[in-house]
Amino acid sequence: MSTTPYGTTHRATLRWQDAVVRSVRDETRSARTLRLELPTARPHLAGQHYVVRLTAPDGYTASRSYSVASAPADGFDEPPVGHIELTVERLADGEVSGYLCDVVEPGDELEVRGPIGGFFAWAGTSPALLVGGGSGVVPLMSMLRQARLTGRADLVRLVVSARSPQDLYYAEEIVGPQTTVLYTRQAPPGAGRAAGRLAVADLAGLVRGGEDVYVCGSPGFADAATAVLVEAGVPVPAIRVERFGPTG
Numbered sequence: 001m002s003t004t005p006y007g008t009t010h011r012a013t014l015r016w017q018d019a020v021v022r023s024v025r026d027e028t029r030s031a032r033t034l035r036l037e038l039p040t041a042r043p044h045l046a047g048q049h050y051v052v053r054l055t056a057p058d059g060y061t062a063s064r065s066y067s068v069a070s071a072p073a074d075g076f077d078e079p080p081v082g083h084i085e086l087t088v089e090r091l092a093d094g095e096v097s098g099y100l101c102d103v104v105e106p107g108d109e110l111e112v113r114g115p116i117g118g119f120f121a122w123a124g125t126s127p128a129l130l131v132g133g134g135s136g137v138v139p140l141m142s143m144l145r146q147a148r149l150t151g152r153a154d155l156v157r158l159v160v161s162a163r164s165p166q167d168l169y170y171a172e173e174i175v176g177p178q179t180t181v182l183y184t185r186q187a188p189p190g191a192g193r194a195a196g197r198l199a200v201a202d203l204a205g206l207v208r209g210g211e212d213v214y215v216c217g218s219p220g221f222a223d224a225a226t227a228v229l230v231e232a233g234v235p236v237p238a239i240r241v242e243r244f245g246p247t248g
Helices: 095-102 134-149 200-206 219-231
Strands: 017-028 031-037 049-055 061-067 083-089 109-116 128-133 156-162 179-183 212-217 239-243
Touching (some): 017 083, 031 095, 049 083, 061 083, 061 095, 061 134, 083 095, 083 134, 128 134, 128 200, 134 156, 156 200, 219 239
Parallel strands (some): 128 212, 212 239
Antiparallel strands (some): 017 031, 017 109, 031 083, 049 061, 049 109
């Protein structure tokens, strides 16, 4: 059976299963987190994703991929084993994201398959620099949560770029000594940095050398962040990039 680089299997994860929505909560004015209970618990790695498929009464289907925001559950109670959390950004005219953000309620069932992905996965045992823009912070939050839960928060440094405080995902939880929050359009009062795009000065002091670097966000953000990282001295082979497309 073929496997990902960290040993998760492809064959089982590509089978569809019906997950039950156990809770929902708003993250920002345009994003919502769904907690799903899976009938068959499947271990995931931080950075992996699930595919959600919707089927209309006439048989039309639409599916989208969403990163797992929760940490791998192995041995932890939050979320319980067999539960995952997906954070969904509501996109204009998004047929799947609109339904997940505005219609789905606890008790509903969603057809899902996963976890999927190996290139962008983090095993939680080696240093990592995480750079996310907007909703690109979702898989990186799984990595940060895992590091904190396992007592290895020293392994990660997270830089997240948001347009304004109102657009920051996981605002109450994400702050901490491992994280740097940058605002591109509106910084809160008393912020130590004026609003503006990611720059070399924002990352240079966080590059330790030898770590893997995970970049996630829109194509424009990912390309800009990669260029800044290279200028800050990070070797290109050390950078792993996940680009979020405009599909909804």
